[in-house]
Structures are given as C-alpha cells and as structure tokens.
Amino acid sequence: MKLKHVNKSFGSNQVLTDINLEIPAGQVTVLVGPSGSGKSTILRSLNLLEQPESGHYEFDEHLQIDFSQPLSKKDLLYLRQNTGMVFQDYNLFSHLNILDNITAAPRHVLKQSKAAAEATAKKLLAKVNLADKAQSLPDQLSGGQAQRVAIARALAMNPKFILLDEPTSALDPELEAEVLKVLLQLAKEKQSLVIVTHNLAFAQAVADKIIFVEAGQILYDGPGTAFFSEENQHPRIKRFISSMTFTNLL
Template sequence: MLSAKHINKQYEGKTVLNDISVDFPDGKTTVILGPSGSGKSTLLRSLDMLVRPESGTVSFPDLSIDYSRPISKKDSFDLRRKTSMVFQNWNLFPNLTVIDNITTAPITVLKRSKEDAQTLAKSLIKEVGLAGLEDRYPSQLSGGQQQRISICRALAMNPEYILLDEPTSALDPELETQVLRILEKLCQQGQSMVIVTHNMEFARLVSDKIVFIEDGNKIYDGSTKEFFGNPTPRTKEFLSGISLDEENDKINQ
C-alpha cells in the first residue's frame, strides 16, 4: 500500500496542503476530487516527488521518504521506480517515434534489452488499439491517441502505482471516452492507480475510494458508494455544482 502521512506544502506563504494523510490501497483505484485550486494535483505530484512538500512522509512497505529530511538519490530513484505519472498534456518526446517513446525509459532506467522492451511496447500498443502506429511521431497522432501512448509509456515501467493528473481534460468528449475505456480496463485488471479527474461519472464508475480536497484540507476520505450515495452537505454542493456546470456547457454548445 502507498501511504502519505502529514503532508504539508506551501506556495509563497499560502498553505496548499494542510497536514494531509491518505492511504492508497494496493490493487485499487483512488480518485482525488475537489474544486479548482484545492491542492489535489499538488497532493498527487507529491507522491513521486514532482512536488516536494516541506514535511510529511510518502511510504511503501519497503520504502519511506521523509520530506523534512535530505533525500538520497537512491531513495528518490526507488520511489520513482514504484510510481509512473501520466499528465494531462501527454508529454511525449516529439522527436521520437511512438515505440521509442515507450521503450526509452525501460532501456535506460530498467536496463532492459532493446528486444524485450520493444516486444512489451508492441504488446501494449496493441492492447490500447493502436497497432500499426509504432513508427509514427506524436505530431501524427490525435490527442486521444497520444494519451493512450502516454499510458503505454507508464505501463512499460511496470510501476506499482500509476498516477494520472487530469488525463482527459485536454480532450474532446469522443477522445476522452477512448482514454477512459483504457483506464476502466486497467481498473478491472487490478492496476493500482491514483487519479485526479473532473469527470464525476468516470470517478463513480471506476474508483474504489474517493478523497475530496478543498483549500488544502481533506474533507472526505472513504468509499465511492458513500461519497455519491450519501454525500455530506459540502460534497453534495460540489456535486450539484459540477452537474449544473455540465448542463450549462451543453446549453452553450
């Protein structure tokens, strides 16, 4: 299990995360929700040191990182071996082909042979429905295709946890659905994931656990069924606001 304990983070004197403690169960999908600017992406990124809090710990059964102390290169490397991030804007290398985007890290970081890395990459590309596109460059792909390749790249590192920061927010509804289907399949396969998303229906469908963050504070930490089925006054207000925003978007289209 991945655990974050007593995480505190400030930006320019403003508290972004206030003593946040959360467990992320192994083999399950945890979705982090909250209004814009709540700190949810900062919490996600603190799990693999893309953001470094002032204090708190991130730990696995065989590894613990204390942010209030110096962190060795080995501990930093070991943490990032256990997690893999998927960003909202894909972050593929534009000068590399699809297959090279997927195989570069396994070859250089995990020291896999080129043959083994390419065999795995081709299998992953086929699994996400993009067989035949191995030699294309990111600019030759749609946004949905690029995000699926980004997910393949994360899976190729064989992480214990995949971390996804608004993985579909830059996509139109049709492309978003393509990516969400891939993530739903990973959930069914028991891949441990932590996802920040704006898509409430997806969160309801795939998550085992919801963490709700607002103004840097943890407001809710529990089952998905309870969050949606028996919301607190604040979470009910949040869900109602999301629904209203979605209806307004449809009216204005």
C-alpha cells in the same frame, strides 16, 4: 502509499495542510475537488515531483521518507521506478517515434535489451488499441491517441502505481472516451491507479475510493459508493456534485 501529516507551501500560500491518507494497491483511488484545491499537488507529491516541507511518506515496505530531511537519490530513483506518471499534456518526446517513446525508459532505467523492451511496447500498444502507430511521430496522433501512448509508456515500466493528473481534461468528449475505456480496462485488471479528475461520471464508474480535497484539506476519504450516496453526503460535497453535474440548476 501513505502520507502522514504532510504540509506543502508555495511561498506564503499553504496548499496542503496536515494531509493524512492511505492509497491501497490493486484499487482505483480518485482525487476530486474544486480547481486549486491541492489535489494535483498531492498527486505530484506521491511521485516526488513536489516535495512537501514536513510530514512522512511510506511506500510499500521498502521506503519511508521524512520530508523535513533531504531526499536521497536512491529513494527518488526507487519511487520513480515504481510509480508511473501520466500528465494532461502527454509529455511525449516529439523527436522519437511512438515505439521509441515507450521503450526509452525501460532500456535506459531498467536496462532492458532493445528486443525485450520493443516486445513489451508492442504488446502495450495493442492493449491501448494503437498497434498500427508504432512508427508514427507524436504530432501525427490525435490527443486521445497521444494520451493512450502516455499510458502505455507508464505501463512499460511495470510500476506498482500509475498516477494520472487530469488525463482527459484537454480532450473533446469523443477522444476522452477512448482514454477512459483504457482506464476502465486497467481498473478491471486491478492495476493500482491514482487519478485526479473533474469527470464525476467516470469517477463514479471506476473509483474504489474517493478523496475529496478542498483548500488543501481532505474533507472525505472513503468508498466511492458512499461519496455519491445522497444519504451520506456532507453538505459541501453535495453542493460540489450538484455544481459538477448541473443538478438542481434548472
């Protein structure tokens, strides 16, 4: 995925300014930065939940979008079929059991048979350690369990990239650990992940690439190891890491 010279405003508020970035397949890319910096808007633009006013978007060798032009339904469908989105508030269908939540999109969008979709869903539930919850309703799950179902639902579409917007921000530390364990396993399997998070310990453990965003601009785009190396840190990034990890406050 590539964004070139992308700009996005909400009314008179410019939230993204001349964004240029490339997100490689088979790696974990993590977006970090202060609240309101624009990192979630970048993520939502990659899924076209937000459409910038200008710039270009390239997705694999099949799709090139000029944001200054109307978006076609064909391009939108192709992108949505190849990117899975996981939100911080799960967005599960409350009236459907967990198995039906996971099989809905494969059956209706990918036209899979019920048997095939359910077979895949059961494998994915086992993968996220929820094999016994297939017949449960969302309100019978903990937050950590619901988020793991949301991840399984995204995986069910066999997307090229999974986009996660603060997937653990609503969870307490114990439930957060359940979700992070699943994401770490996906990272080991070379699933392409793009994650917005405030959890810098997790980012340091999992990120192949880190993008630091502030005031709608990218101040760092490079390896995770270099981002956390004190020798290479930009003064602003050093202050950010210190504030997020309580370093030098005592």
